[in-house]
Structures are given as structure tokens and as C-alpha cells.
Amino acid sequence: MATSFSATLPLHGSQESRLSLTPIRLAPPSSFLGSTRSLSIPSSRSRLYHAHAARRSPVVGVQEVVKDKKITNSLLITKEEGLELYEDMILGRSFEDMCAQMYYRGKMFGFVHLYNGQEAVSTGFIKLLTQSDSVVSTYRDHVHALSKGVSARAVMSELFGKVTGCCRGQGGSMHMFSKEHNMLGGFAFIGEGIPVATGAAFTSKYKREVLKQDCDDVTVAFFGDGTCNNGQFYECLNMAALYKLPIIFVVENNLWAIGMSHLRSTSDPEIWKKGPAFGMPGVHVDGMDVLKVREVAKEAVTRARRGEGPTLVECETYRFRGHSLADPDELRDAAEKAKYAARDPITALKKYLMENKLANEGELKTIEKKIDELVEEAVEFADASPQPGRSQLLENVFADPKGFGIGPDGRYRCEDPKFTEGTAQV
Amino acid sequence: MWGILGRRAVVVDGGFSASCLRSRMRSGLVSARSYAAGSKEMTVRDALNSAIDEEMSADPKVFVMGEEVGQYQGAYKITKGLLEKYGPERVYDTPITEAGFTGIGVGAAYAGLKPVVEFMTFNFSMQAIDHIINSAAKSNYMSAGQINVPIVFRGPNGAAAGVGAQHSQCYAAWYASVPGLKVLAPYSAEDARGLLKAAIRDPDPVVFLENELLYGESFPISEEALDSSFCLPIGKAKIEREGKDVTITTFSKMVGFALKAAEKLAEEGISAEVINLRSIRPLDRATINASVRKTSRLVTVEEGFPQHGVCAEICASVVEESFSYLDAPVERIAGADVPMPYAANLERLALPQVEDIVRAAKRACFRSK
Secondary structure, three states, X not given: OOHHHOOOOOOOOHHHHHOOXXXXXXXXXXXXXXXXXXXXXXXHHHHHHHHHHHHHOOOOEHHHHHHHHHHOOOOOOOHHHHHHHHHHHHHHHHHHHHHXXXXXXXXXXXXXXXXXXXXXXXXXHHOOOOOOOEEEOOOOOHHHHHHHOOOHHHHXXXXXXXXXXXXXXXXXXXXXXXOOOOEEOOOOOOOOHHHHHXXXXXXXXXXXXXXXXXXXXXXXXXXXOHHHHOHHHHHXXXXXXXXXXXXXXXXXXXXXXXXXXXXXXXXXXXXHHHHHHOOXXXXXXXXXXXXXXXXXXXXXXXXHHOOOOOEEEEEEOOOOOOOOOOOOOOOOOHHHHHHHHOOOHHHHHHHHHHHOOOXXXXXXXXXXXXXXXXXXXXXXXXXXXXXXXXXXXXXXXXXXXXXXXXXXXXXXXXXXXXXXXXXXXX | OHHHHHHHOOOOOOOOOOOXXXXXXXXXXXXXXXXXXXXXXXXXXXXXXXXXXXXXXXXOOEEEEEOOOOOOOOOOOOOOOHHHHHOOOOEEEOOOOHHHHHHHHHHHHHOOOEEEEEOOOOOHHXXXXXXXXXXXXXXXXXXXXXXXXXXXXXXXXXXXXXOOHHHOOOOHHHHHOOOOOEEEOOOOHHHHHHHHHHHHHOXXXXXXXXXXXXXXXXXXXXXXXXXXOOOOOOOOOEEEEOOOOEEEEEOOHHHHXXXXXXXXXXXXXXXXXXXXXXXXXXXXXXXXXXXHHHHOOEEEEOOOOOOOOHHHHHHHHHHHHHHHHOOOOOEEEOOOOOOOOOOHHHHHHHOOOHHHHHHXXXXXXXXXX
């Protein structure tokens, strides 16, 4: 067992057998470059990339896989699953809309980054996870926390800075942590969450191999297109593939890093290709379609649970609002926004559910109403909650109550009355 | 267990950290001589190695990660023998990717393991400082106590010999200014063992600043310190030498210099009290102030850059709390305010020397200009 964890990793040949996504086909870069700016890749170069990819690791365009399934007339989801997905996406959308309202009313302050438009990615991945799986996110983390199970009340209170928030008001919008639901943050620095997620996946593997516990927890790391130009991303792709960690790297490529277009800042904008360069499969998927995302997620999560290692999934998605509520959002083309607004993931799922007779208008309206009430109630709860007490300022700096460490008897030294007597040992 | 074997396999030279039985037997014969002589000595290197070894065998959640810690036996041989003893699942040779592996260590600590992350020198920790501060130090606070990070970041800190500007900076002041981190700086072998064991057991992130030039130095070590449950308290300084005329506070390698300076001062009739800080954060203000109230004079010494340094903090603390006890202005000896030069004579000028400490103490005692 020791050797499988160590350095060498065969890159050729054996990769194919491990990836079980069939049919394995090379997909041309899809119309994700559907932003109004076009990028010309010299065609000979793109062929070369595909040839390379064929030799190293199979890469799949999931559109083909999903289309195949549709043709054979079996539905991708059951009614319960469909309603669950719908409810989760509606929760994400309503919650974020409410955040915007509350921000403009002065109840919320600082930096608030909203997730409108990207709900399919969060719902598609997180609804497949168990409570003990971990999720690591960026500053755009409200919806990840909600999907993972943190209650709307706790998130809203946290945003209002109240003591009933998930971090008692000490974290804020960008730092949603929940030990109970294994939501490991909420990081303000882009790329910071990726190594932390890799470490959580590492722990999963360590628990299995060294501590001999029954652990097949996976970790999902969410981050954006801008992060993919950051060194830490590549360092972690390397190590995750090297140690075969149970992690899924999910790129929420919404084409914009504040006002910097992905195409202006990246030499090769096709992020899924960076996976095979490190020895893991790279998959590109339409992130505006929750069912496609879910199919890819299922495969990636199963792979990770089986111990086959990491996957890089690039989701083409779009944020309907600006980078944050303070962003005037002047650089993005109205036509581009309209194009993606037409591909709203919630509308798409609604259409799918109704066309395939999985739900009717009435059921969906009931869900919407329920969520509306939930979010309203969360706001009332947050409003009514008290602000943190003054003594909370100095609490929780250390896990160890006064910062003096643990004594040889295994208890906190500050609890030992002798410790505070007298001064230093001579 | 290690304590008993340690007695027989005490240091011979250059740190045979004796993790394999055969070498224990071999060195057992040689060390019998020092055993017969009555005092046990241990190098700082062996002290650190034994501390990590014992903590790893006591708790399977402890693992070591860093560059060259495994097959190379440690860049400075601190982790010698650990790969053979615990296997590659617990001793990781990482790629050269500080930000990546430090972050992985932090993530593993979030999820419940206890990593000991080694930086080849703390200068390289600058590539990972975001993780040390933003994801490790601040997490317990940001998550309101839900997520604690029981990680240790260790490695050599400060100037070595002739390694140039980019390998010689002292990071004590930078890390000690961050709430949420504990910063320790051992001097002797006993400090090294006790503080490292305390750090590994600690539920919070600890930055453990060693010193490369101290690794090979031998110090006497007591029976108590060789016991496997020995650990020193965090946040308590040690009075290395008692005195009544002037207080000299310092940490790490400078403690040795201060003790030598105290010898020289004793010849001139000045009795210096030398305090080994051991813990830079939390700083043992109580001990420092009690000592200054006794002696009325303070000389504070460090190797790092002077502006905003550890000495500055100690001076501020003493002026705030013991102002009316001071009989002389506080004296601050720090490294020169320049990046470390390479030339040997310039390097000597850039670092505090024993003469500097003696001169400052005399100034504080109004015996010289």
C-alpha cells in the first residue's frame, strides 16, 4: 500500500483503463467561447492538443454523453431528485437576491459576492455529497454553504454580523465555515482554498491508509477562472495527481475575474486541458445546465471514492450580477449578458421537469413560495438576533483558552493553578 | 521508551540520531564513556529528532511533510531515520512547492490530522506565508472556534554563515505580530525537545523557529528532559542566569552570546540577568517586567532587523509597565538595518556580537558612553 502513495505515477497507457466515462471521445472545445469576443486558435495547434490529450488522458465533452442518454429516452433524474435540485437552486437564487436587497438597505456591509446564474454548478455537485464530504470555496460562498446544508438563517445572520451566524459574526460573507457540515471555508484570497481542499482530501486518504479507518470522503474545491492562472492551482494539481487524492477541482469559469476577461489574461483559455498535463482527466461541461453538471459530477465523485484520484472539471457558467455588490459591472457586454440570461439554469430545469412530466406548475410554485418564506424568515431571524457581545472580541483566537499550550499531563496549562504563580523557571 | 534507549545512545558526533537498533548498539559502547563521566549531553539536532520521533510514535495523526525530509534524511538531518521508522505514508518528501504543501498541511489540520511542516529555511516560508497567516492563524477566530489548526511549521530561522541576504532573515517579529499564531524559539537541547513536543501537542498553529548554527551544538540535558512526556510550557521564559544589575533578554542563538557577555560583565563587577524568551508569542511580559523591576536596566538583543522587531515590542512593554523602575534608557541590540552581506567580515558586523552586548550593558549601567 505504501508504494501507491508515493512518487511515481505512470502517465501513459494505464490512464485509459481507469477512466470509466464511456463513450470516451475527444470533444472539440465547445461553444463556450461563446462570449462575443472570439479567440482564434490556429487549427493545427488545436489538433495537436487533442493528439496530446489522446496519448495522455482521455478528455470528454459531456454534451455527447448526455445527448446519447436523452436519445435512448431514459431520464436523468427522478421526480424527487428533480424537485430537490429545483428547490436548491431556487434557494440559492432567492437568497442571493435577498442579500442584494439587504445590502442596499445597509443591513449587510463590506464585500458581498453573489452567485446568481451559477447555481447549477453548486447544486449539481454538492447535492451528490454526503455530510462528511468536504467543500472548500472562495469568497463567492453563500450558495455553496446553503447547498452543503448550512441553514439559511445561519448564513443570513452571519452576513448581518450577528451572534447567531454560522461563525458568530466573526467570519462574514467571505468566510463561511461549518464544522458540522464540513464546509471548510470561505477564503478571500483566490487560490487559497485549493491547497486547503487538497489537504482535506489528503486527510481522507491518510485516514484510510494509515489510521486504517473506513473513510471514502471526497473533497470538492470550487474556484474561478482567474484562479487558474495562480501558482497554487498548479502546485495542487501536481500533488493531487501525484498522491492520487480524492478531490474534484471544479472551475466555475464565468469568463470574468472582476473586470479582467479570461481571454485577455490567459495564454490558453481552455482550462480543462490543464488536467491531462498533470495526469488527471480534464472535463469541460456546460455549467448552465444542472443535469449535465450532475452527470459529470457523479462520475468524478465516484472516481474519487474508488481511489482513482482527482478530476479537473471546467464548468462554463456566468454570473448575472457584477463581481460584488460594489462592482459597477461596466466592462461586460450587454449582448453577452443577455445570451447567458437566456440560458438561466433555473428556467432550463423548470422546462425539463415540465416537459418530461416530472412536475407541474403547481408543485414548482409551491417550492418557490416555500423558499420565499424561508428566506424572509431568515431575514427576520437575523434582524432580531443580537450583535456579538464585547467579550467575544478576544475569544477564539486560540483553541487553547489562554494560548499557553498543553502540559505534560495533557491538560491546558492555563488551567493549572501553579502555572500562573511566580514567573519563569530558572 | 525512547528515554531509556536515549541514555545509551546519546550523541557521539554530528548527530547519529540512532533510530536503528544496530547503530544504537554501536554507539552504546562509545557513549558509555560519557555515561561514566556523569553528565548527559545532547545536540539540538538530536533533541529535535527525538521529539518528533516520540510524538509520531505516540500519536498516529502526526506526520511530517517538507522538502528532503524523507530519503535525504532531512536537509539538516533533523528528520533522520524517520522515513525508515514510519514509512512514506507518514514522512512526505514534497515537491518544491511551499504554497502548495503548506496549504495541504493546513487543510489536513482542518480535517483533524497533526502535520509538522518543515521549511528548509524560514526564508522559503514567505512563499507560503499566506497559508500560515490567512488559513492557519486566523481560522479559529473566523470560524468562531469551529475549526482549529493543530499544525507546526518548523525550520531554521535567522542568519547562518555566509549564506547571503535571501537566506538570512529572522522572521520572529513578522510571525509574532499575528494573533492566532504561537511563535517559539528554542536555544538549548532541552528547550528544543520540550518546546517542540509542546508545539506538536498544541491545538493551535505554532511557528517553531530553530537556528541552523545551533543544530550541532551540544548542551547538557537532564533525565527529566529525556522523558517522553516532557514538555515545556508555551508562554514562559527561562531565566538562564540570575543577576541584579541589568536584565538582558534574548532568544535563540543570541542567548549563548548573552551568557558569554554576562561572564565578561561579571569580571567587571556587573551582574547580568539573562532571560531566554523561549516563547515570542505569547511573550512572557510578566517575567521580563519582574526582572526589570528588580534590576532597573534593560538590554534587549535579537538577530533580526531592528525596526518593528521583537526588541521594540519588549521595550514598549517595559516602558509601558515598568517605567518608574527604569534607571536608564532601554538598550536595543539588533542586526544591522541592511540585508545580510556575504563577506565574512561584513556579516560579522551586521550581526550582534558579544562585545556589542557588553558595551550596551555597560552603557545601561552608566559605566561607559
